[in-house]
Amino acid sequence: MFRIICAIGLSCLSTTVAYGQSPRFCRNSFAPGEKIETRFIGINYALLMYALAEKYCGAEPAPMGPKFLGHLKRQGCGPETEIYRDVEMSISRSEGANLKLLAQGGEPGLSLSERQAQDWAASASKELGGCERLIKLHNSEPESWQ
Template sequence: MFRYLCGALFASAPFAAAHAESANFCRNSFNPNEAVESRFMGLEYALIAHVLAEKYCGAEPSPMRPRFLGYIEKQGCDSGTEIYKDVEAAIAKMEGAGLKLLAQNGNPKLTMSDEQVQEWASTATKELGGCDALKKAHDAGFGQ
């Protein structure tokens, strides 16, 4: 009897596998109670750290696209995926943005004084480890 039960289970396995969907881990959005992919959780902080290192701490500018989009591609997520598109859009905003727009979280309607912008940059830099740490991380690369 046990052999027949095991045989039936093994025989039905291909049908169950055919209807199963593979998880899409190249996205940012998740449904309730769905497992969250953590590979990309620090990207937003890494992008901000990269920009602060250059615009506040004086690190030598380096292109963001090869570093961050290259990391995403190494994780198996090509240019058609949600995470790739989101990071690409964030890079486009940050590349052209000054420190003030970054401090205003990309909202040009907010009005911050130069003093407020410098205070934000100083606080954010301290929270991310200080200028020395940001420059070191900037120069070392991301995901390499």
């Protein structure tokens, strides 16, 4: 009797494993109650810091794509993933934005003056560690930011 119960249990387990799914990675959206993947939670801040380093602090301009998208690929998140597409879109907005548009959060409908944009950049860079730190992060690889 015990053998029959074990055999039934093992057969049920094998079909359950076959239909089991691995957790969904490389995305930003989550269903209610689903565990949140935290690997990429700060990537938008890193993009902002990178853009501030160039547009406010005077760091040598460099394309964001190879650094950030390359980092995602090394993490196993290719062009078909949600996080990759979102970061790619954020990069195109950040690279094409001036300091005023960055200060407006990408909202062209807001009307900040150049002075307000400069004040925002000064305050934001100070909060993020100052221009020296932003330039240092700008020139380093994403793996060293952790």
